[in-house]
Amino acid sequence: MIEHIEQRKDLWTGEVEILSNEPICDSMRKIAVRAPEFASLVKPGQFLMLRSLDGADPLLGRPFAAYDADPETGRVEAIYAIVGKGTNRLARARVGDKLALWGPLGNGWEVAFRDKSPKRLALVAGGVGLAPFYLLVKELAKIPESERPETTYLFGSRSASRAICLDDFRALGVDARVATEDGSLGTKGFVTDALADLFPAGAEAFDALVLACGPSPMLRAVANFAFERGLECWTSLESPMACGMGMCFSCVVEWKTDDGTWDYKRTCVDGPVFDASRLKWN
Ligand SMILES: Cc1cc2nc3c(=O)[nH]c(=O)nc-3n(C[C@H](O)[C@H](O)[C@H](O)COP(=O)(O)OP(=O)(O)OC[C@H]3O[C@@H](n4cnc5c(N)ncnc54)[C@H](O)[C@@H]3O)c2cc1C
Known part of the structure; x- marks a missing residue:
């Protein structure tokens, strides 16, 4: 899969640092990461995959729409509902922790x-x-x-x-x-x-x-x-x-x-x- 990702020029993959990860209501959070390359590629309606770097559970990344992306600051935001294993784990991640991110994915609006x-x-x-x-x-x-x-x-x-x-x-x-x-x-x-x-x-x-x-x-x-x-x-x-x-x-x-x-x-x-x-x- 990594070779497949590396061949694509419209797609970035790498480790990103969490800038914030705050509740916005009882069951949803907004997470911001620093990902300048992703921010300069993404178009409205495309999505990204996020995965914890720590351990293999869950093994797979989880898809989230790109909520905001600023190519100048490199800040990328996603909003997520806490529903299961992956999103509960994401909710426990702290500022400064690293995640794997790949994208942008999909066709967009x-x-x-x-x-x-x-x-x-x-x-x-x-x-x-x-x-x-x-x-x-x-x-x-x-x-x-x-x-x-x-x-x-x-x-x-x-x-x-x-x-x-x-x-x-x-x-x-x-x-x-x-x-x-x-x-x-x-x-x-x-x-x-x-x-x-x-x-x-x-x-x-x-x-x-x-x-x-x-x-x-x-x-x-x-x-x-x-x-x-x-x-x-x-x-x-x-x-x-x-x-x-x-x-x-x-x-x-x-x-x-x-x-x-x-x-x-x-x-x-x-x-x-x-x-x-x-x-x-x-
Ligand atoms: C293109 C795309 C964009 C998305 N954008 C967002 C977003 O911006 N914000 C956001 O909160 N979520 C988004 N989702 C859904 C998000 O990916 C799932 O909620 C997440 O993967 C659940 O992971 P989990 O490990 O917490 O839950 P799991 O442990 O995998 O599952 C928990 C429960 O939720 C159910 N579930 C898991 N995924 C989905 C799903 N996609 N639809 C319906 N039920 C599901 C499972 O069947 C299970 O019952 C998006 C999904 C796709 C495909």
């Missing part, structure tokens, strides 16, 4: 913009699925306002206490809205309720693109909503994966070919961003 410049953009995030959107909003902020799509960022969480990173997005000037299941902040309900406010039924056709990342049931609901409204929708998947390099095929998803038959795509190298109309949503 640019695949969704190929050959089109939509007037409106809806970025729909559920929970930690917000992570791949920040770099995208940062890139969009560099486009002159007259040429930039009218962008709305919609974030869904269980409650206000998990409505994280909104200030980061608002500081970039994006219209950031929230839906919470318990109604403690923003729209009461699911993020798809906030999406329905943006694209009401019976309105004229929208020249819009919907991009979504979050848990599978949310992605399914967003995709179905987009299909009903005739909106183009692309989703960033977080399928469990092992190598992240296209070799192990543990992250395959079913994908519709041009002739309507089903094939498989690897989330790590063919995605993680896919045209939602090509995926099997059962």
Whole structure:
């Protein structure tokens, strides 16, 4: 695997130092590492693999979206939910500890913009699925306002206490809205309720693109909503994966070919961003 990594000029691998690793709510943390080479390569929506250098358990790295990356300072940030062995271990890592990092991996959001410049953009995030959107909003902020799509960022969480990173997005000037299941902040309900406010039924056709990342049931609901409204929708998947390099095929998803038959795509190298109309949503 190392030889395979070394052959790729668009990919960096090495040891990185942890600059910070702080809780941002009860079950999520933001980690920052110094990785200047990675920061200069990564594009919005791509991801990285992190692995502890200490011992062989867990053996495999864990994939995380690049939340922020500054090529000038070399600071790279990821946001992670603490769910199992790898992320619990990451949560115990301290400032100054070293990790193995490799990436950037995957296609990123640019695949969704190929050959089109939509007037409106809806970025729909559920929970930690917000992570791949920040770099995208940062890139969009560099486009002159007259040429930039009218962008709305919609974030869904269980409650206000998990409505994280909104200030980061608002500081970039994006219209950031929230839906919470318990109604403690923003729209009461699911993020798809906030999406329905943006694209009401019976309105004229929208020249819009919907991009979504979050848990599978949310992605399914967003995709179905987009299909009903005739909106183009692309989703960033977080399928469990092992190598992240296209070799192990543990992250395959079913994908519709041009002739309507089903094939498989690897989330790590063919995605993680896919045209939602090509995926099997059962
Ligand atoms: C391209 C990509 C980008 C991702 N970006 C982020 C990110 O920015 N922030 C973040 O918090 N997470 C992200 N994830 C998910 C993250 O990689 C997993 O949560 C992590 O690998 C879990 O590792 P663990 O060792 O803590 O859990 P494990 O011990 O491996 O698993 C614990 C439990 O979580 C389940 N699980 C593990 N991985 C996943 C998964 N991918 N989806 C659903 N259930 C899973 C397992 O089945 C098990 O029940 C991303 C995944 C992919 C593929």
